[in-house]
Amino acid sequence: MNILLAWLGETALAEWIRLSRWVYAAVNALHVLGIALLIGAIVTLDLRLLGWRRQVSLGAVGRLLQPVAITGLLLAMGTGSLLFLADPGGYAGMALFRIKLTLIALAVANALLLNLRAGLASATPRRLRLAGMLSLLLWPAALLAGRFLAFVEG
Amino acid sequence: MRHQAKWLLAIVILLFLAPAQAHHGWVGGETIEIEGTITAVRLGNPHGELTLEVNGESWTVEVGQPWRNERAGLEESDLAEGVELRVSGEHSGERLLKAEQLWIDGEHYVLYPGRI
Numbered sequence: 001m002n003i004l005l006a007w008l009g010e011t012a013l014a015e016w017i018r019l020s021r022w023v024y025a026a027v028n029a030l031h032v033l034g035i036a037l038l039i040g041a042i043v044t045l046d047l048r049l050l051g052w053r054r055q056v057s058l059g060a061v062g063r064l065l066q067p068v069a070i071t072g073l074l075l076a077m078g079t080g081s082l083l084f085l086a087d088p089g090g091y092a093g094m095a096l097f098r099i100k101l102t103l104i105a106l107a108v109a110n111a112l113l114l115n116l117r118a119g120l121a122s123a124t125p126r127r128l129r130l131a132g133m134l135s136l137l138l139w140p141a142a143l144l145a146g147r148f149l150a151f152v153e154g
Numbered sequence: 155m156r157h158q159a160k161w162l163l164a165i166v167i168l169l170f171l172a173p174a175q176a177h178h179g180w181v182g183g184e185t186i187e188i189e190g191t192i193t194a195v196r197l198g199n200p201h202g203e204l205t206l207e208v209n210g211e212s213w214t215v216e217v218g219q220p221w222r223n224e225r226a227g228l229e230e231s232d233l234a235e236g237v238e239l240r241v242s243g244e245h246s247g248e249r250l251l252k253a254e255q256l257w258i259d260g261e262h263y264v265l266y267p268g269r270i
Contacts, residue, residue, distance in 0.1 A: 018198030021221040043166065052159040086199045133162075140166055150200070153214075153247060 005088040014085040024086070031079040035143060037072025041065040042139050049132025058128075062120040073108075096152055100145035107138035180244055180252070180269075187242040188213060188251060192235055197223070204233060206241070206251075215241055216252045218265045226263040242270075 008014060017024060045065045048058060084091050091097045114123060114131040123131070190208035202217040217223055217233065241256040254266045264270060 019220045020199075021219065024199045024219075047159050047163065050159040050162065052163075087196065090196070136162055136166065153250065 001092075002089070005092055008085060008088045011085070013082075014088070017082050018086045024083075027079050027082050031076055031083060034072045034074070034076030034079060035146075038069050038076055039072075039139055039143060041069035041072060042135060045069065046132040046136040049128045050136070051129070058120055066115075091149075094149065094152070096145055096149055100142055100149070103138055103142040103145060107135060107142060110134045110138060181246050183245040183247075185242060185254070186245045186251065187240065188215075189240040190238070192233065192237045192239055195233055195235060197230065197233060202233065204239070206239060211249060213249045213251060214247075215239075215243075216246075216250070217256075218253075222265055226265050228263050232258055232263075 009018075017027065042065070045061060047053070048056065048061045110131055114120070114127070118124070118127060120128070188206065188208050190206040190213065192204050193207050193212070194205035196203045197217075197220065199219055201219050202223060204215040204217060206213040206215050217228075218226070223233070237258060239256055239258055241251060241253050243251050243253040243255070246252045254269045255262065255264045257263070
């Protein structure tokens with residue numbers, strides 16, 4: 001694992017991210033944009049799952065917000081991987097970073113379980129509420145863990 | 155159910171307000187000066203980090219991003235293992251210093267001109 005992390009840190013791409021000024025800043029900005037799209041769409045969807053604005057059909061809400069959330073997630077994951085490359089060993093060694101990845105994995109699993117099993121259209125109201133509640137806790141928790149990485153000592 | 159959702163929204167909003175008290179960068183710590191030998195170096199984004207051996211104690215010294223170190227006139231070979239360093243900056247944690255200016259071989263390097 002350490003050998004892999006060290007190797008990652010020595011790639012030309014990692015060197016570029018580590019030493020650049022504006023590329024690093026731009027990747028940071030796009031990471032924030034990805035998170036904004038993801039959290040904005042997913043929190044709205046979660047509130048609907050919990051029963052807010054019930055007069056708007058869940059099918060329509062899902063079709064509108066899920067593609068936005070998925071786009072945001074992919075953008076955040078892509079740019080996040082680049083930011084990780086600047087210091088692979090350092091990030092991997094931080095407990096908070098591993099907690100963040102675990103929270104993201106749980107949040108993604110929660111979304112996949114709902115969509116692949118029952119689906120938004122046919123899940124029971126109780127199932128929808130459970131998924132909405134979990135999502136509303138996990139995604140913001142992942143965001144907090146990520147932001148706090150900059151404020152704790154590695 | 156509607157009521158419940160309102161409460162959850164309020165909690166989520168509160169969660170986001172809470173971190174305001176933590177802040178990266180300057181925390182208002184005292185300005186101190188330490189002197190020692192560099193024993194480990196990691197330079198690059200998001201910022202460089204040196205381990206400094208100071209009278210048998212290990213200190214972590216945060217230096218700038220590559221562009222800031224370069225602007226101060228520092229080269230990679232200046233911040234290398236074995237180099238003797240005097241550094242002044244903010245005492246921002248136990249044995250943690252955020253460098254504002256430093257001296258190597260009598261040469262003066264300023265990372266944050268606005269803070270000295």
